Amino acid sequence: MAVRCIVSALAASPLALSLLGCGGGGDPSDPGGGDGEDTTVRILEWVASNNVPLYRTKTEALSAPTLAEEGNLHFDMYEDVDPDDGQTRIWQYLVFKDKAAHTFHKETDIVVKWIEEVIDPGTLTSPNRSELVLMKSLKPNDLPAECVQEKAGLHVITALSVGEKPAKELAAAAEELLAPFRATSGVLYHELLVPVSTEGKDRVFGDVAEILYLKDEAVLTALRASAAWTGFTGKFGADLVVIESKPKAYTELPLCEKVLALV
Secondary structure (H helix, E strand, C coil): CCCCCCHHHHHHHHHHHHCCCCCCCCCCCCCCCCCCCCCCEEEEEEEECCHHHHHHHHHHHCCHHHHHCCCCEEEEEEEEEECCCCCCEEEEEEEECHHHHHHHHHHHHHHHHEEEEHCCCCCCCCEEEEEEEEEECCCCCCCCCEECCCCCCCEEEEEEECCCCCCCHHHHHCCCCCCHHCCCCCCEEEEEEECCCCHHHCCCCCCEEEEECCCCHHHHHHHHCCCCCCHHCCCHHHHCCEECCEEEEECCCCCCCHHHHHH
């Protein structure tokens, strides 16, 4: 079932418009980095629903069919509590290999029905609050890993911001974290993202968003005490705002040994 941006979409929620490809947030087909080889579409979003159990169940049901799509690289689902208002948030981090794969996903019957039931018009429930931002890799052409060496014991989503200072300064400094963090024992997955759009409304996940899969809490402690991290934070001092969440994960990347066994 195809989804079209018709006049009635003007009354839809911003999240629904973005999901249908009618909203802002930049053009995901133009990630704007490197030599243009990275065609991935990356979406980071959360919803604080009026009916959390129902929304959780409906969203979790998207996992298997989405992961089965040829062009899907990630369907990560998390849950945490908003530190500002105490509402439960259900997160999704989705990665598609290109715009065509993302379009295919949006037009599948299960996604169209999910939007109708829990987003807009919300025949079963609707968002109380929501955010959705099209993202790209901070480092050009840094494709996300599709498997991990072992099951993660801790997941972390971090928003890094520097207030009025240029976001490019933060991004340049954060890129220097990639090599030492990924080389740290117990770091199973580390990705740094920036918004495709430079508009203020698309900085809700920070100027840089960090996604971590870690072996355990001790690894996070080691990362935050490392010379790489203290050197990074020292460049910005009190201007740096770090908002760290340790959400419950409902999905996991497959183990690399199992992926290799299928090849």
